[in-house]
Amino acid sequence: MNLNLETDETSSALQPQIQMKTFRRLLAVIGGQKKLLIAGLLLIFLGTAAALSEPRLFGYAIDDAILPKDWLLLRNIGIFYLLVVCIRVSSMIAQAYLFEKLGQRVMQELRLALFAQLQALPVSTYDRNPVGRLITRVTNDISAMAEMFSAGFVTMIGNILIVIGTLVWLLVLDLRLGLIASAVFPVILITSAHFSRSLTTAYRNARTRLSALNAFLAENILGMKVVHLFNRQKIHVNRFMQINESLADAQISSVKVFAYFQPTLTWCSGIAVSLVIWFGGSRALEGSLKPGILVAFFSYVLAMFQPMREIVDKWTVFLSGMTAAERVFGILDWETEMPVAETAIEAVALSDVRGHIVFENVWFAYTTDKHGGEHWVLKDLSFEIKPGMQVGIVGHTGSGKTTLISLLLRFYEPQKGRILLDGKDLRDYDRRSLRASIGIVQQDVFLFSGSIEENLHLWKNPAPETRAKVEGAMKNLGASRHLLNLDERGSNLSTGERQILAFGRALASDPKIWIMDEATSNIDSESEERLNTALTEASKDRTLLMIAHRLATVRSADLILTLHKGVLVECGSHRELLEQNGFYSKLYRYQSVLEKEHLVEPELGTSTDL
């Protein structure tokens, strides 16, 4: 698993064989579009054949019609020429379209594969990779590949065919003159190889410096206040200037690579044509070469160089497309959440969950350090929640409350111990149906940019009675008219409205287990009360887990679990815990001092950073 995206470019520069692997994989993907590919290639052949025959027709016209003054034949060749032009042009149009279609289809396929992959990645991958970087893969890299297909691919194949075809024609038309005219060809091959190597280096160099510049600028935009507070604007602008200068240098040196190569092509073509003028012209004077063939030779020799220029111009498109492909394939190789089939032979689909949850000596750590030691977030956690219980979970930041919920949703798997739901190991359940039977309401309600309706039902079409139930519940919660206008956009909702929406979202999926993750910490006490009433009603006879730092919220729970640094410190009802005069009761007294002023800190810090 390669998670270090930043080094991808440099590593591929060092390992050219990776590129071959990427290339083969790309070909395999293209191979999936056989019909389009074959049709496109046939059209390229047709177009190339037509293009190659045009100068020859001019030669015929000169030798067989114009010089013998044959009017009729001239007319016929003219008509045939028109026909050939039409074939060439239509095949050009058709192949450009077909290859665009091919490219778009391949891209769509890759985009979907990549998207599916990103969705299937375990949540831990997202902890380690900034979302921004992953998005670049779905968007920019896929576009770079699309450009390689639509622009680079056709030009490459078409132009290579023209060059080869021309060479063959030259030799067929007149072997001796053909050999003379193509004498410069090896020189071109050698310089081209040299050129592509220097350009690859220069191009990668420029890319590396560009990412350095971007990184510098992004960091400074984020830390601009600090830059200002320390009067460092000038120094940073100067440093930017240096990085900027080195980027410009790198860009200019890739310009130079082009600049050196172009004249070589010009000179080679000049030499080739003048060789034809001298040798061809002499033989035409002797009468051993027809003038029409001589004219055709001029056309062919000149036509050979244009495709080469185009190949050169498209080389960078090709390079960035390949780099992008390499990165996209890299992500496709990452490990995903295990498909059910591999983890549980008889994955149980959940239809009727009772909500009996048991944690048995659960240990969990997000990361393991270099020496294989774990930083335990949950330590030997054991408790039992009976079906239909209301359970409060209390503790400081970092005590493991939210982690516990993540384990229940199987975002992560515990390293030791097991979690049982209705008597079966959680790992025996199908992930999706497990999650579908749990309803979660979070503190920060995530809104998608769609309508309120879409945010509520998350693109599922609910049964009419569900729809009515959800809307009724939201109305009871005091949802404003704005919120009940389901076609409206979901943005610009207030915190309270978001909370109601989140409740409705969970209610719509009719969960067998309810989870409130600090859901009421940002709203006023009146709304909180209403939400709690609604929740009590919705979760009747169902298991309800409430994470809260305002202890008043969990006072009426059947069971309260208090966590500290991943250890279950106390558990019991509110009254039992107060009597214990331990963590809970002290926390409760502490909070009640400022309760009335609503001055409880949003979250208790752990106050330790050791």
Added chain:
Amino acid sequence: MPPEAASSGGDLTRGSAWRKFLDESALLRHYLWKYRKFVGYGLATLLLVDLLELAPPIFLKNSIDAVMGGKPRRILAWFALAYVLTSLIQGFCRYGWRIYLIRSSMLAGRDLRLKFSDHLFQLSASFYDKRRIGELMSLATNDVDAVRMAMGAGLLTMADAAFYIVTVPVVMVILSPQLTLLAFLPLPLIPWFVMRNEREIHTRFQSVQASFSKISAMAQENLNGIRITKAFAREDEQHHRIQKLGEEYVRLNLELAKIQSAFGPTLDFMMSLGLVILLFMGGRFVISDLVTLGTFVAFQRYIQKMVWPMTAIGLSLSYYQRSVASSIRMEEVLSLQSDVQESLSPAELPPAAFRTSKAAHPGPWKTAGAIEFRKFHFGFPGSANPVLRNIDLKIEAGQRVAFVGSIGAGKTALLGVLPRLYPVGDGMVHLDGVDINQWPLEELRRQIGYVGQEVFLFSESVLENVAYGLHEWTDAPKKLLATHQAMTLASVREDVKLLSHGEQTRLGERGVNLSGGQKQRLTLARALAKEPSVLILDDALSSVDVQTEETILSGLRARSGRNTELLAAHRISTVKDSDWIVVLADGGIGRQGTHSQLITEKNSLYWKFHEQQRLKDDLAEYLRDLEGTFS
């Protein structure tokens, strides 16, 4: 800037169109003018290449005519030689224009990037509160590139096409006016065709772009909300969404491809019609001895040369349009002024005595640090509700003053205005009797060490980060001494020693990750290293444990050269030893006094804070004992 020609005619619409053109191309013209020498050389060499490009068909024509006329062989040698020489010069010139034109565009790109980034460094905090980083980065990279491309590839294609269009027909007319006329018969179709399709291509291209942004936005949103998608098991629905958007994107792309893939070949076809006409009519002309076979061959070459300029015109137009769109976006930011500006007549600070002796090495002058708020109002820019109203407060030099209050009481606003990150009204805040708006901005910020709640460290070494505020010409030993002292004061030196490379350890995304408390203490050390006169700690030690905080605070009191200290904190332990404590409530000052004065009044806000702190300490102690029992 080039001399701006005033709109000539009385025609209003034409005048305003001209004005519009001048406005939208201002950036582009600025750089063309700046690099006029390079651009000039580039265009000159390009012109030379294009002029020389006219010669080879003539050489071919004469060679053919020589062959047909049975001229001596050596004439052919001369033509072959002329051909090689022409291509030799052309080769050099091709090198020339690439180097000159493309390089000048790279240089312009470099300048524009610098200009834009430099401007970003001038804009104040309120600008950054509003803008997303992605948008700014895109302006500094993609939009700069669009302008650069117009100047390089755009200008090149346009000039190249223009030269060809002007010169090639001239030579053709000289060779045979009738044949030229005939060969150019399909020509008028081309501008008509280009105009007709260019607009449609542009429209379709824009819908493709819009569709692409939708996919990006959707992908971004989906990845940000991945936990919700997973928790509600909506992977299939999301997949279906992106599939639909993707199909729409493919459809729009194919709509575009329908025109675009036909565009180039159709132009090619129109020029090829010229060749067909040449074959028909030119052949007849040769048969009737109106033109030579050489002329016929030369025409074949010239007509083929006209294909490229026809396509190039459309291409250069689209380069230009893209650069205009980007210029407009960039100008929008470039025209913004910072809302924190240097005063027009700043106070003469530091005093003359500290400035004259060594102009290059300003002495370590420290102001006394007396602060006064007079009828101070503050609201964040763009927000209607003031956070603070009518604050009157005098802080004597050398005092430690603490501010307490619930969240949103305005502590951050009150302390944050001192270094002028946000604009302040005139006459409201004074430092040592001088309105902070009258202080030279740089000197004001040099005197103030501000440590806020947000921790931001640069991805450089620990040492570089702590020495961040030191003057760039501070010599190395002095720098080391100052940073060591600062790190010791901030109780972070021992932590740093334990890092893999000590104080040379690199921080940030690719470096080590420090804990929240370590970062806070490094940030404090950074502020201390520059030995500020006024030290402001805005809840800056919230992640540091109580004992360490106490060590730091008493260390700060004992340090030499100490001046004024302002603290804002949630913990009573942080503030109780201050000389003066101000309780902020409801956007104004509640009570103030020393800890022992404030604590006497039962059930006051401060008392409650204190009580809460006591209970919290009790809790913390209990937990510490408890942790001892964990295995």
